[in-house]
Amino acid sequence: xxxxxxxxxxxxxxxxxxxxxNALAVPKILKVVINxxxxxMIIGKTxxxxxxxxxxxxxxxxxxxxxxxxxxxxxxxxxxxxxREDLPIGAKVTLRKRMMYDFLERLINxxxxxxRDFQGIDSSSVDKNGNLTxxxxxxxxxxxxxxxxAKIIFGLEITVVTNxxxxxxxxxxxxxMGFPIKK
Numbered sequence: 589x590x591x592x593x594x595x596x597x598x599x600x601x602x603x604x605x606x607x608x609x610n611a612l613a614v615p616k617i618l619k620v621v622i623n624x625x626x627x628x629m630i631i632g633k634t635x636x637x638x639x640x641x642x643x644x645x646x647x648x649x650x651x652x653x654x655x656x657x658x659x660x661x662x663x664x665x666x667x668x669x670x671x672r673e674d675l676p677i678g679a680k681v682t683l684r685k686r687m688m689y690d691f692l693e694r695l696i697n698x699x700x701x702x703x704r705d706f707q708g709i710d711s712s713s714v715d716k717n718g719n720l721t722x723x724x725x726x727x728x729x730x731x732x733x734x735x736x737x738a739k740i741i742f743g744l745e746i747t748v749v750t751n752x753x754x755x756x757x758x759x760x761x762x763x764x765m766g767f768p769i770k771k
Contacts, residue, residue: 590689590696590765598764606757615718615752615761620688622653623660623680624727624744630677638676644739646679651732652744653681653691694731695746696766702729708770711759718758720748720767 594616602614626645630638642659649657660678683691700706703724714720725743728735752758763769 590693594765598761601764602757602760605760615750615757617688617692617761617765618684618749618751620683620691621680621747621749622649622657622683622691622744623678623747624649624742625660625678626742629740629742630675641740642676642679645742648727648733648738648742649679649681649744652727652730653683654687655681655683657681692748692765696768698731699724699729700768702731706768708768709762710770714755714758714762714769716755718750718752718755718761720750720758720762722746722748 599611599614602608603611606614608614624645626641629641633641646657646659657679658681659676660680662673662675662677665673700709704726709720709722713722723743723745726741727733727744728738728741748762750758750761752761759769
């Protein structure tokens with residue numbers, strides 16, 4: 589299990605590598621945020637079509653994450669994008685603790701190897717604060733979604749938030765946890 593791997597292997601190796609004296613000073617994964625923007629798909633459709641599309645995306649996100657997504661609404665109207673204020677334009681899910689580790693395990697062992705032409709996660713996907721952001725173009729790579737039954741195919745973004753101080757600590761944490769990061 590991923591949590592046990594972190595506790596048994598990653599903490600001790602990172603304490604040696606970064607000269608940490610306390611195990612609590614070692615960076616850890618705080619949460620995983622999965623989000624999907626569907627504003628472009630909704631624009632120009634009738635309200636019934638918008639509701640159907642929105643419900644389909646919410647159901648698929650709930651199946652992927654195991655948790656009910658929250659709608660993200662437009663903060664202000666932008667005429668150039670045919671966007672009205674308070675129109676739902678996305679959905680997000682925040683996973684923590686057990687749900688987070690279960691999702692990350694599926695992501696590392698099943699989903700990423702199933703993606704088309706996957707060569708590994710680029711190290712530039714980790715920002716200066718040590719957080720990893722992965723974009724997935726087709727949500728049907730998740731085993732919970734049946735490609736035959738999927739009405740629409742959409743992309744989503746997965747952000748793994750850590751409490752590391754810099755990019756190097758974050759990269760090392762992800763490597764020790766088993767993320768397939770390119771050298």
